Amino acid sequence: MKRLSMLALLLFSRTTFAEPTAAGGSPPDAKNPQAKTAQALVSRDLIQPLAAKESKRSRFSRASLPVQARRVRILDEQPSKDARGNAFVRFAVDAHHGFAAPVDGDESRWQLATITGCAYLDRSQVFVKKGEEYRPAAFLLGKDVKAAAETTCQPAQPQLAHAN
């Protein structure tokens, strides 16, 4: 009886069949003009060239297969400044695999943050994170580019008040 009541509780619980929510801590979509500009920049410099490159690629490889769709999420509402005083916003790119086209509101088919990085709007530069380093977006397009300076995409540490 106790087991039955437990089962009933589980079945009729509000959370058991709850609709999947967006990923935990889902960032705000591009609503403000800066975020929209950043989204457009990442799309122009990374997503579109990547899709064009992948369309010509062999699918008979052990590398991850080309995705069916990608979307850019801007993670910061306001730009941060790095140690050099340059403003940037962080972004994440989600990927959708399979033959079926993405359905609005169905988050379950999206792989979150398959690419992360940051965009410098003033300089129109996009960097992607690889390991612990950031590299220009051209890296994902096959260019053998060096890692960016350590300050890239890192918010400047707030100045600590001297104790004495």
Place this chain on the structure above:
Amino acid sequence: MRVRSWLLTALRVLVLVALAAGSAAITAASLAYFGEELAPFVIEKLPLPLEDVWMAALRIHVVAASVCLPGCLLLSLGIVVRRRRFHRWLGRVTAAAVLLALVPSGLYLSWFAKGGVPSTLGFMLSGAIVATAMVQGVRTARARRLVEHRRWVLHVLAQLSVAVTSRAMLFAFDAAAVDEQLAYLVSLWVPVIGSFGLVELLSNRPRNRTRTAPSTRRIHEAPVDARPAPVLSYDLR
């Protein structure tokens, strides 16, 4: 019975053609590792410790694979089996490529395989089967134990075919939007174990032809122990 035999022959031809096409497709895709631009597979792996060593291992592996799988497919053809001299030389080249290049480079690459430890173990198991079977294949050929030789070299071919079958499975899993890590592991382990099991199944299958009327044409299927040596001057030395 004749229909069954015809179906088996058709199936065998289909498998060989599919493997040859798959091998050609893999070789064509591997050309990207020799260009100036970084290939997607390389981009995924970076950063790596000893990047140059890994890159050299990858290039050795793909060049060796482009020789070994077509080599094994050729060696399995009746027309090549009957040309003993060519069969011996092609066998030597393939065995050397497998044991000196394909397996060692593959074992190094397996340490950095996608999917972590289970994936590394899967590639290592496949490499160990290939190396053991190839050594045994050479030994049994030299000893003229050709039925055993057939069994061992079939194991080599079966494990090399994993390169094709696992990629086909990855393609199917991607179409079905299966989780990438899971798909990678299943597409590795199922063909490795499945190919091994299939060869054992085929090798232990009772063969009517050898029991009743031994063929003089298909030396791989002949009951070698019952045959005088001069008829089969099949010597690797």
